[in-house]
Amino acid sequence: MSPIHYLAEDTLISLLKKRDQRAFNYLYDNYSGALYGVVIRIVLHKNYADEVIQDIFVKIWNHVELFNEEKGRLYTWMINIARNTSIDYIKSKRVQNEQKNQSLPDVVNSSETHRYADIDQMTKVDFIGMSSVLGKLKPDWKRLIEMAYYEGYTQQEISDRLEMPLGTVKTRIRAALLQLRGILNEQ
Amino acid sequence: MDIKEYISSGIIEAxxxxxxxxxxxxxxxxIRQKHPEVQEAILEAQLLLEDLATEQAVSPAPELKDQIWAQISSLPADVHGSVVTTAADTPAPADIVETDKVVKLPQHRDNHTLAIAATILLAVSLGGNILLYQQREESDNMLAQAEAARDSTQTLLSAANSQWELLQRPSVKAVSLAGVEGRPDLKAVVLWDTQNANVYLTAEKLPAAPQGKQYQLWAIVDGQPVDAGVLPLASTEQMFKMNNIPNAQAFAITLEDEGGKPAPTLSDLYVIGNI
Known part of the structure; x- marks a missing residue:
């Protein structure tokens, strides 16, 4: 089978629905990097990320029937699957770790430690050298986007944790994304 | 409704x-169905996240591609995803009032001397009296509570009866309005007679409106909010008759300045429910 270098979205979707390997190749070659970039920023460990990215492609493959072109774009749909799968994964890992740690008397704020805990003795991914567009945001705004996008907190949880009214959380997230748009346009 | 205000509230980003x-x-x-500018704002925000993902891409290890394909191609062909909805949260059980008390009587029994026996009997008797007295106090309290509960139940029952009568009409739909985020305990029910367009509202689970404010009911008709009237400020009624609404897809309640407003303030949305 010859590789395909460009596919219109509707052709791609119909090939996907026919379970054509060329559709997989096209998806993987064009989107795996972007999806993996989302995954690794959420799960933070390469071993985890490798496991999750497999899950994601299996889900895309199996659930393509559920994708509705009228409701949104394929890329957005895949990013949402990647993000949700990663957040679910890291939450279940967190639960497992909490269970492991139950014998320890002093597990305080265990839900907050997932970015810092290193229970599995795995090397965390080194983000140096990775492109970080978020790093160009104001630090407060960067933190908001990290919590909302990569850490899976709800607006209410962000509001509680940062002791900021819910309405302010919403308008600041909006401001942060508007600044992000400006940064991406400059690149 | 002010669409610009709605867009800038941060809802699209959320x-x-x-x-x-x-x-x-x-x-x-x-709203997005009726307002192309909302639709466009959503698309723009999605494109932004796509661009962010593209910009922050990280290549996975090269061997993963073959592994994933091997996994995918070994799946049975008829495996299709299905949407699984999570069961709604089960309501919390009502608090159970603890009333049973087990009292252990002292077990000392000594036949050595009559004096000791008499002392113990006296003590037991005193203890028994105190116990009986406490139990009577408790029974009195429980009786008073039960009476109070009965009175309030009767009031509720008569209100429920009139609502029930409405509900039994085949043309009446009950629309449950649930609290929005941050106000999960709030609740209201709209009874909507689709035949004569009468709308009734029960809103016992809304907090008292602050000074100068009033709750206002909205019907969402083809994406547009339509004023369905304000809730009376002081009323002992359980159910209010609102403006007639011939057609709607959802009902919502916002808190507005006294007298109501021509368009809802979405940031003060309290409860909403789809039909």
């Missing part, structure tokens, strides 16, 4: 980040 609550999403889904 939606594309997957942070919007179910209620917010259902409002947004109504």
């Amino acid at each position: 939606y594309v980040l997957g942070l919007a609550t179910e209620e917010e999403v259902s409002v947004l889904d109504c």
